Amino acid sequence: DTAVSQTPKYLVTQMGNDKSIKCEQNLGHDTMYWYKQDSKKFLKIMFSYNNKELIINETVPNRFSPKSPDKAHLNLHINSLELGDSAVYFCASSHRSKGATNEKLFFGSGTQLSVL
């Protein structure tokens, strides 16, 4: 069983389109994240949700909108895709309550987004 699964694995699309990436974790964790990894392998946090509540929202264009229907799911919707959005997007989860010491993150296998 995959602990953190995200779909699709690859996404190739044209500029201006709207696309979504889905993420699900079956670890019983209470916190989920979206990270963006650029071509130089730099992993940068975008969003974090704890029990469906947004707790981290980095300086990300408002074209990116996360949605957490329940604590096992965190989806990422991207409007009006731009060339610079091309990257690998990783979903992750951890078990910690807000304010507690961070537990280790478990990562999904990534979604490689290519905007043409």
Add this chain to the structure above:
Amino acid sequence: EDKVVQSPLSLVVHEGDTVTLNCSYEVTNFRSLLWYKQEKKAPTFLFMLTSSGIEKKSGRLSSILDKKELFSILNITATQTGDSAVYLCASQGGSEKLVFGKGTKLTVNP
């Protein structure tokens, strides 16, 4: 702003060599420092360090934290080609977000 700096950015060694990867951090209200290994896909967890001077060990890998000097090292002894990967260091402070360094790309040649 919280910052994590890793060095070197890349390293090429031969099988059997020992390597030391460095990670320095500037994090407000430090909570933890973590090491991950990233091969082709998802980063996989190696170690989490919260206290100074206590070495964590897993097989040929070990890591230690120095909270006074604000750095950590990851050692790999008797390297194998399967150790080739990008090694990521990350730290969490009071902001509750895990901040990653840019990684060290390790290549182990046979």
